[in-house]
Amino acid sequence: xxxxxxxxxxxxxxxxxxxxxxxxxxxxxxxxxxxxxxxxxxxxxxxxxxxxxxxxxxxxxxxxxxxxxxxxxxxxxxxxxxxxxxxxxxxxxxxxxxxxxxxxxxxxxxxxxxxxxxxxxxxxxxxxxxxxxxxxxxxxxxxxxxxxxxxxxxxxxxxxxxxxxxxxxxxxxxxxxxxxxxxxxxxxxxxxxxxxxxxxxxxxxxxxxxxxxxxxxxxxxxxxxxxxxxxxxxxxxxxxxxxxxxxxxxxxxxxxxxxxxxxxxxxxxxxxxxxxxxxxxxxxxxxxxxxxxxxxxxxxxxxxxxxxxxxxxxxxxxxxxxxxxxxxxxxxxxxxxxxxxxxxxxxxxxxxxxxxxxxxxxxxxxxxxxxxxxxxxxxxxxxxxxxxxxxxxxxxxxxxxxxxxxxxxxxxxxxxxxxxxxxxxxxxxxxxxxxxxxxxxxxxxxxxxxxxxxxxxxxxxxxxxxxxxxxxxxxxxxxxxxxxxxxxxxxxxxxxxxxxxxxxxxxxxxxxxxxxxxxxxxxxxxxxxxxxxxxxxxx
Amino acid sequence: xxxxxxxxxxxxxxxxxxxxxxxxxxxxxxxxxxxxxxxxxxxxxxxxxxxxxxxxxxxxx
Numbered sequence: 001x002x003x004x005x006x007x008x009x010x011x012x013x014x015x016x017x018x019x020x021x022x023x024x025x026x027x028x029x030x031x032x033x034x035x036x037x038x039x040x041x042x043x044x045x046x047x048x049x050x051x052x053x054x055x056x057x058x059x060x061x062x063x064x065x066x067x068x069x070x071x072x073x074x075x076x077x078x079x080x081x082x083x084x085x086x087x088x089x090x091x092x093x094x095x096x097x098x099x100x101x102x103x104x105x106x107x108x109x110x111x112x113x114x115x116x117x118x119x120x121x122x123x124x125x126x127x128x129x130x131x132x133x134x135x136x137x138x139x140x141x142x143x144x145x146x147x148x149x150x151x152x153x154x155x156x157x158x159x160x161x162x163x164x165x166x167x168x169x170x171x172x173x174x175x176x177x178x179x180x181x182x183x184x185x186x187x188x189x190x191x192x193x194x195x196x197x198x199x200x201x202x203x204x205x206x207x208x209x210x211x212x213x214x215x216x217x218x219x220x221x222x223x224x225x226x227x228x229x230x231x232x233x234x235x236x237x238x239x240x241x242x243x244x245x246x247x248x249x250x251x252x253x254x255x256x257x258x259x260x261x262x263x264x265x266x267x268x269x270x271x272x273x274x275x276x277x278x279x280x281x282x283x284x285x286x287x288x289x290x291x292x293x294x295x296x297x298x299x300x301x302x303x304x305x306x307x308x309x310x311x312x313x314x315x316x317x318x319x320x321x322x323x324x325x326x327x328x329x330x331x332x333x334x335x336x337x338x339x340x341x342x343x344x345x346x347x348x349x350x351x352x353x354x355x356x357x358x359x360x361x362x363x364x365x366x367x368x369x370x371x372x373x374x375x376x377x378x379x380x381x382x383x384x385x386x387x388x389x390x391x392x393x394x395x396x397x398x399x400x401x402x403x404x405x406x407x408x409x410x411x412x413x414x415x416x417x418x419x420x421x422x423x424x425x426x427x428x429x430x431x432x433x434x435x436x437x438x439x440x441x442x443x444x445x446x447x448x449x450x451x452x453x454x455x456x457x458x459x460x461x462x463x464x465x466x467x468x469x470x471x472x473x474x475x476x477x478x479x480x481x482x483x484x485x486x487x488x489x490x491x492x493x494x495x496x497x498x499x500x501x502x503x504x505x506x507x508x509x510x511x512x513x514x515x516x517x518x519x520x521x522x523x524x525x526x527x528x529x530x531x532x533x534x535x536x537x538x539x
Numbered sequence: 540x541x542x543x544x545x546x547x548x549x550x551x552x553x554x555x556x557x558x559x560x561x562x563x564x565x566x567x568x569x570x571x572x573x574x575x576x577x578x579x580x581x582x583x584x585x586x587x588x589x590x591x592x593x594x595x596x597x598x599x600x
C-alpha cells in the first residue's frame with residue numbers, strides 16, 4: 001500500500017528507575033498510553049507544573065488513520081496546550097455536506113459555523129499527524145514530561161495513597177510507584193481490567209470497512225454520506241477529506257461479512273471504484289474493518305487511578321465523539337488533580353471528575369446510539385421510517401433535521417454539577433453555569449486577540465462593567481484573577497458582551513478548564529468567595 | 540392531556556375512503572413506506588412533543 005506518511009520511530013531508552021531497582025522512586029503522576037489523550041494529559045500536567053511520566057507499549061504514533069474530525073472545543077483545549085495552530089493549518093476545515101439516498105442527492109447542508117471564534121467548527125486530520133504534533137510539543141517540555149516508549153504495564157497493586165506498577169521493557173521487568181495514575185490506554189484498556197472495572201453497554205451487530213485512499217480527484221471538500229446507494233445496496237457509505245489528498249471512505253458491511261476476505265485489495269478496490277466512479281484514479285493507504293460498541297466504565301475514578309478517553313468510554317464513530325470527548329476528559333481532570341496534589345482542595349474534588357465526565361459520556365453515548373439506530377435500522381419498521389425520512393427530505397425541509405448520519409460533537413454542559421453555583425440573577429443566552437466559555441474576538445493593546453486566550457491557567461473572574469478594586473479574589477489558597485472587559489482588553493465587535501449578556505453588567509467566575517461556574521449581575525466579593533469554594537470542593 | 544381524542548374529522552367516511560383508496564393498489568412495501576411518511580408528516584404538523592408522546596402511547600394500546 002502507498003504511504004503518504006512516514007511513521008516516526010521513537011527511541012526506547014532505559015530509565016533511571018529501571019537501572020537502579022534497589023531504590024524505588026515514587027513519582028507524582030504516571031500516564032499510561034501515549035495516544036491523543038495520554039499526550040494531551042502530559043501536556044496539561046506540564047502546563048500546570050506537574051512532573052509526569054508517559055508510558056506507551058509502542059514506539060510510534062497511531063498506525064492507520066483512526067480519528068478524523070476534530071471539533072471546536074478540543075481544538076480550543078489544544079490551543080491552550082499550544083498545539084492547535086499546527087493542526088488547523090495542516091487539517092482540512094469544512095462546513096458543507098451532502099446526503100444521498102439511493103441514486104439521488106437528498107439534500108445539501110451548510111454547518112453555518114458562527115463567526116467570531118478563533119477555532120473552526122471542525123477540522124479533519126489524520127490521527128498520526130495530531131499525535132506527531134503532540135509528541136513534538138511534549139519533547140519541548142522535557143523538564144517536566146518524561147516520555148518512555150516500549151514500556152508495557154503488566155500488573156498493578158493499588159495502595160491507599162499510591163499505585164505500584166509492574167512494567168516490562170526490552171530490558172526486562174521492574175517496579176514503579178506513582179501517587180496518581182491516569183489510564184489513557186484505549187478501548188481495550190489493560191489498566192481497566194487490572195482494577196476489575198466493568199465496561200458495559202450496547203454492542204452492534206454490524207461491521208464497517210474503513211479505507212483511506214490517496215487520490216487527486218476533483219471532489220469538493222465536503223462530507224458525503226450515502227444511504228442505500230446503488231454502488232453499495234442496503235448499506236451506508238461515507239466520503240470525507242483529510243490532509244495530503246487522503247480521503248476517508250467508510251462502508252457499512254453488515255454482520256455476516258468475513259473481515260479477512262472483505263479487506264483483501266481484490267474485494268476492496270472494486271467497491272471503491274464503484275463509489276468514486278470508473279476512471280477515478282486512487283491508491284489504497286489503509287484498510288481495516290471494525291465493529292463497534294457504545295459503552296462506558298462504571299466509574300472514571302478507582303482510588304488513585306483515573307480513566308480518560310476510550311479507556312473510559314467507547315462510542316460509535318458517527319459524530320466524531322471518541323477523541324473529541326477524550327480531550328475534554330483531560331481538560332476537566334488535570335486542574336482538579338493539581339489543586340488536590342498541592343493540598344489546596346480536598347481529595348473529593350477528584351470525584352467531580354467522574355460526576356461531570358460520566359454525565360458527558362452518557363450524553364455522547366446517547367447521541368451515538370441514536371445515529372447508529374438511524375444508520376442501521378434494527379427491524380423492518382424502523383427501516384421504513386428511516387427510508388420515509390430520507391424520501392421526504394428530498395422535497396421537504398421539515399424532514400431534514402430528522403436525518404441522522406452522525407451529529408457532530410459539541411461539548412456537554414455540566415448542568416447538574418455540584419461545583420456550580422445556581423443562578424440567582426436572570427441572564428439571556430447560553431452561558432449557564434456548567435457551560436464551556438464561548439470564544440469571542442477582542443482587542444488587547446491594539447492587537448486582535450481572542451477571549452479564550454485571555455483566561456489564565458487558574459480561575460478567572462471576568463467582569464463586564466465597573467472595574468473592581470481588586471486584582472484577585474481568594475478562597476483558602478485558591479485565587480481567581482480579575483479581568484475587566486473594557487480595561488484589560490476591548491470588546492471591539494460587541495460580540496463578547498452579546499454572547500455573555502454583559503450589557504447590564506455581569507461578573508462570571510470561570511474555572512481553569514474555561515467553564516462558567518457562577519455568575520452575577522453585580523460584583524459581590526462574599527458571593528464570589530463562596531462560589532470559588534464550591535467550585536473547588538472546599539465546602 | 541393535550542391530545543384530542545374526541546371525534547375531530549368532520550366527514551369521517553370521506554377521510555377513511557380516501558386513505559383506503561389511495562393504498563388499494565399499492566404493494567405491501569409501498570403501503571408501509573407511505574404509512575411511515577404519513578406519520579412523519581402528521582407528527583411534524585403537530586410538533587408538540589407531549590402530544591406526540593400521548594399519541595404514541597394511545598396507538599401502542
